[in-house]
Amino acid sequence: MANRAHFIIMFVLLGIFLTSCSSKAPSGDSTQGLILGGNVLYPENEPTSIVLKKGKNSEILSDVDDYPSRPEVSPDQAKMAYIAPFEFEMAGDVWMYIFSSGEKLKLIMKEAFGADCSVKKLLWADNDHLLVLVGNKVGTVSSNRELYVYDQSSNISKSILKTDENQDIQDLAIHANHIEFNMATYNDDSSDFTKEPYSYSIDDLLAIE
Numbered sequence: 001m002a003n004r005a006h007f008i009i010m011f012v013l014l015g016i017f018l019t020s021c022s023s024k025a026p027s028g029d030s031t032q033g034l035i036l037g038g039n040v041l042y043p044e045n046e047p048t049s050i051v052l053k054k055g056k057n058s059e060i061l062s063d064v065d066d067y068p069s070r071p072e073v074s075p076d077q078a079k080m081a082y083i084a085p086f087e088f089e090m091a092g093d094v095w096m097y098i099f100s101s102g103e104k105l106k107l108i109m110k111e112a113f114g115a116d117c118s119v120k121k122l123l124w125a126d127n128d129h130l131l132v133l134v135g136n137k138v139g140t141v142s143s144n145r146e147l148y149v150y151d152q153s154s155n156i157s158k159s160i161l162k163t164d165e166n167q168d169i170q171d172l173a174i175h176a177n178h179i180e181f182n183m184a185t186y187n188d189d190s191s192d193f194t195k196e197p198y199s200y201s202i203d204d205l206l207a208i209e
Contacts, residue, residue, distance in 0.1 A: 033077025034099050040080065042070055050082060052097075061097055061104060069122070071097075076127045081107065083119050089138045091118035094130075094150075107150060108132065108157060120144050121172055123179075125202050128152045131179070133172055141190050144169040147179075149206060160205045170195070177202050 034040050034052075041051040047064040050071050062068035062084050069086035073079075078099050083092040094108035110118065113134045121133040121144070129151055135144035147161040147169065163169060168184040179200045184193040 034073045034080050034097075035077065036071065036073050036080075040071060040073065042068075044070075048086075062095070067092075068095075072122045072124055072130075074124045074127050078127065081122050081124070081130055083122065091137050094119055094122065094132065112157065113146075113148075117146075123172065123174055125149060125174070125179070125206060129206055131172075131174075132157060133169060135168075141186070142168045142170065142184070144172075147172075158208070160208045161200075166190075168193070174202070179205060 036042065039053040041053065041058075042048065048068055048070075049060060049064045049066075050062040050068050052059045052061055062082065067085035067087045067090070069083040069092070071080040071082040074081075079096055080099075081094060081096045084095055085092045091110040093106050093110050096105045096107045097103070098105070107130075108119070113119070116137055117134050118137040119132055120135045121131075123131040123133075125131050129149050132148040132150055133144050134146045134148060135142070145163045145165075145167065146159055148157045149160050150157045161169075163183065164185075166186045166188075168186070170182045170184050172179070172181040174180070179202055180198065182195045182197055184195050186193040
């Protein structure tokens, strides 16, 4: 009887444990936010589009005719930003999708940085500030020369870093609360360049007036 009672107790405890585990939402649950490769689909090796999965259904946020860039999801998974169109020698608008409301907004018009410029890359500095890398719209030599930050609270973009005419911001990324990139400096005929790494605190750059 003692062994049988012990078995019953263990069985009940195991049932409680399994019920508790199954009731917890898994980390990164797509019902709680946007997850690239989860409920946000962006095929890399075929005509690009951005599709949002909603249970058994799906919504096309930006189709193949829009030529959207890879979407960048905010750290809190509440929103994502992308460029469309994102094609060679074409200027694109910056768009944002808000998960909670399902709203799609055009954040920045393609003309905002001048007729000869286009947005080349987006990165979230934090949940409220979007980094916008801008370069020349035409030309075969990469020319990413100015970095802006878009503040959602004020709806204002401001320049926080600008290069010389013979320089190019490359490999822009965020690591450990720092913005890191390589600065390429071209020779006179742009046939060759040297690279130098840079790292700036995000807090310091966001504080620039």
